[in-house]
Amino acid sequence: MKNTVLALLLLFTAILSAQEKIYMNEKYEVVTSPAEATFYKIEEKTDKGDxxxxxxxxxxxxxxxxxxxxxxxxxKPVNEGRHKFWYKTGEPWYEIDYKNGDRHGELIAWWPNGNKKRHDFFKKDKFKSGMVxxxxGEKIExxxxxxxxSYPGGNEALQNYLxxxxxxxxxxxxxxxxxxxLIFTINEEGAISEVQVVEGAPRWYNAVAVQVLSNMPRWEPARHFGEPVSTRFRLPMSFVK
Incomplete structure (x- = not known):
């Protein structure tokens, strides 16, 4: 374990020392060309320890x-400390605290006009209290x-479908x-696309699994601050006899 951690830290150090720009598309997937990119990231050391x-x-x-x-x-690298995000126009969007990879502390968000949007509190990744x-600036539910x-009807309905x-x-x-x-994308309308087999079986099983997934009803899309967003999802399928 110590050797693994050391290797990761050395890898981080090599990346950081070069201050390399890592380009990403709108889904934050790494791409090789700036022409394909929407974002780029830079990783660097902090004064909080190596x-x-x-x-x-x-x-x-x-x-x-x-x-x-x-x-x-x-x-493995996990989220730590306070993370901050900004709107495209430069105004603060939200901040959230992490500890050992879990949401732990405050989540504060603002509307583009500067009014507070929400103020939540988490402990060990569990929601404790909050206001929206x-x-x-009017308080709402x-x-x-x-x-x-989520699949329409929930996980039990998904298992019954499979x-x-x-x-x-x-x-x-x-x-x-x-x-x-399988891993796949569920877009803002709940449609499934970009299906990939990440842990496969003989070819027939892989093909059938992809076909069954592609023919599923539309899902309920993920929501971020109440707005539907595209997200990646992992789903195991079992052929049981």
């Missing part, structure tokens, strides 16, 4: 989009700032399970 990395994300016009901090936990205001994408839709070939041995792990 294990804390500061990540700055910029729009291509040079305006700051995000300031985030990463720490190494169990060999409209753009005029609280709602979560982040809601994950059980009734996934065929099992005759040649599969009785008492066995074949698993396929």
């Amino acid at each position: 294990a804390i990395i500061k990540r700055l994300t910029y729009r291509l016009d040079g305006s700051l989009s995000a300031e985030q901090y990463l720490a190494v936990k169990d060999g 205001w409209n753009e005029k 609280h709602f979560p700032y982040w809601v994950s994408a 059980k009734s839709t996934l065929p099992v070939p005759e040649k599969q041995k009785k008492g066995t399970t074949v698993k396929v792990l």
Whole structure:
């Protein structure tokens, strides 16, 4: 474990020392050409110790989009400290506190006109309390700032859909399970696209899993501060006989 952590830190140090611009598209996926990019990020050391990395994300016009901090936990970089985000116009959007990868502390958000949008409190990644205001500064009913994408009817309905839709070939041995792990995009309208097999099985199973996923009903899209957003989703499928 110590060797893994050290290797990660050395990797971070190599990146940071070069101050390399890492280009990303609108989904924050790394791309090789600035022509494909919407953002770029730079990672640098901080005065909080070698294990804390500061990540700055910029729009291509040079305006700051995000300031985030990463720490190494169990060999992986995780969110740490206060993260800050800005609107395209330069006004503060929101700030959120993390500890050991969990939301822990405050989340404060503002409308573009400077009025406070919400003020939430988290402890060990659990929501504790909060208030929400409209753009005029009037208090409104609280709602979560982040809601994950979901299959209509919830997880139980999703599992029932998979059980009734996934065929099992005759040649599969009785008492066995074949698993396929897929990752895909659910856009702002709930439509599925960009399906990828990340942990596959024999070709037939992979093809069937992709087909079943592509034929699913539209999902409920993820919501960020109440607005539908595109998101990536991981889904395991099991062929059970």
